[in-house]
Amino acid sequence: MLRRIHHAAIICSDYQRSKDFYTRILGLRIIAENLRAARQSWKLDLALPDGGQIELFSFPAPPPRPSTPEARGLRHLAFAVDDLDAACAHLVAQGVTVEPIRVDEFTGARFTFFPDPDGLPLELYEVRQAVPVTCSG
Structure with a gap:
């Protein structure tokens, strides 16, 4: 469906x-x-x-969106990135405030949040590509 x-x-x-x-x-x-x-x-x-x-x-x-404390409804919008450090460095270079990087306690993945111009919480979530294992013999 x-x-x-x-x-x-x-x-x-x-x-x-x-x-x-x-x-x-x-x-x-x-x-x-x-x-x-x-x-x-x-x-x-x-x-x-x-x-x-x-x-x-x-x-x-338009009325402001309540972000803090967290309100009911859609919490944030998350974007997958391959390299969280590079993505954060790009945002900081553009003058965007980025929160400290955290680690998801369940998946071990690294992530962080940053606001859009209206304070909408956006997330960067690092998705590492699996490296294929090759055997030589």
């Missing part, structure tokens, strides 16, 4: 600032950008490398 997540939708407070963050800093490719004039809203479709998408919306005066 369900195959994968198709997209995550994010409402931002400053469309140009968030568009810059998701395209220039995170490197997502623009699929489509449309002004929905009747709703005074921009909709930006962004491609994730695995085929998933992020839809970035702007609306006039």
Whole structure:
């Protein structure tokens, strides 16, 4: 029945600032950008490398999202990365505040969090590729 997540939708407070963050800093490719004039809203479709998408919306005066303390509902959006140290260094070089790296107590994987321009918690989760074992004989 369900195959994968198709997209995550994010409402931002400053469309140009968030568009810059998701395209220039995170490197997502623009699929489509449309002004929905009747709703005074921009909709930006962004491609994730695995085929998933992020839809970035702007609306006039959206209320802030409660992030702390953690509220009911979607907790955060996580992105898989091959090299967490390199991804963190890239974000820090762009002026993004990145939390200290932690280790998942159950999987042993390393991860960290950083905010988007509206404080939405985003996670980087390191997924190491298995190295094939070869036998010589």
